[in-house]
Amino acid sequence: MDRREFLGWVGVGAIASSLPVAIAACSRQNAKTDSSSDSARADGFAPVGTITDLDRQGQILNKEFDRGSILVIRNPSDPKNVNAVNPTCTHAGCTVSWDSDQKLFACPCHGSQFAPDGKVVQGPAEEPLTAYEAKLEGNIILAKKM
Numbered sequence: 001m002d003r004r005e006f007l008g009w010v011g012v013g014a015i016a017s018s019l020p021v022a023i024a025a026c027s028r029q030n031a032k033t034d035s036s037s038d039s040a041r042a043d044g045f046a047p048v049g050t051i052t053d054l055d056r057q058g059q060i061l062n063k064e065f066d067r068g069s070i071l072v073i074r075n076p077s078d079p080k081n082v083n084a085v086n087p088t089c090t091h092a093g094c095t096v097s098w099d100s101d102q103k104l105f106a107c108p109c110h111g112s113q114f115a116p117d118g119k120v121v122q123g124p125a126e127e128p129l130t131a132y133e134a135k136l137e138g139n140i141i142l143a144k145k146m
């Protein structure tokens, strides 16, 4: 075997040995992407978190829910239920957070405020936050797009 043949075989070996790693990386990425849709039940609801976590944290923010973001709070006018919205501000895309004292979603970027159901209370945002249908089953919080 001359030098040229040897280097050719080494190149083929390097490609062949890295192929399983590349396939595994792609498989893991696909599994992660598919898992969000696989978690939805036949009725379209998917678990977001637990009431225990919600009460401990005051809100649950999940940025990988159903290929979007979801923010869950206790409904301030009916604390036995929850409200869920997409926390992406409709003005310019910042992430709102729940202000439990004012009972509003507040945007840190330009001051927009939204009611617990997502409706605009104060601009500059003009469109409401996208609301999810949410419910409780025991300690589990479930939500789906409306």
Ligand code: FES
Binding pocket: 089, 090, 091, 092, 093, 094, 107, 108, 109, 110, 111, 112, 123, 124, 125
């Ligand atoms: S991005 Fe929320 S008010 Fe501008």
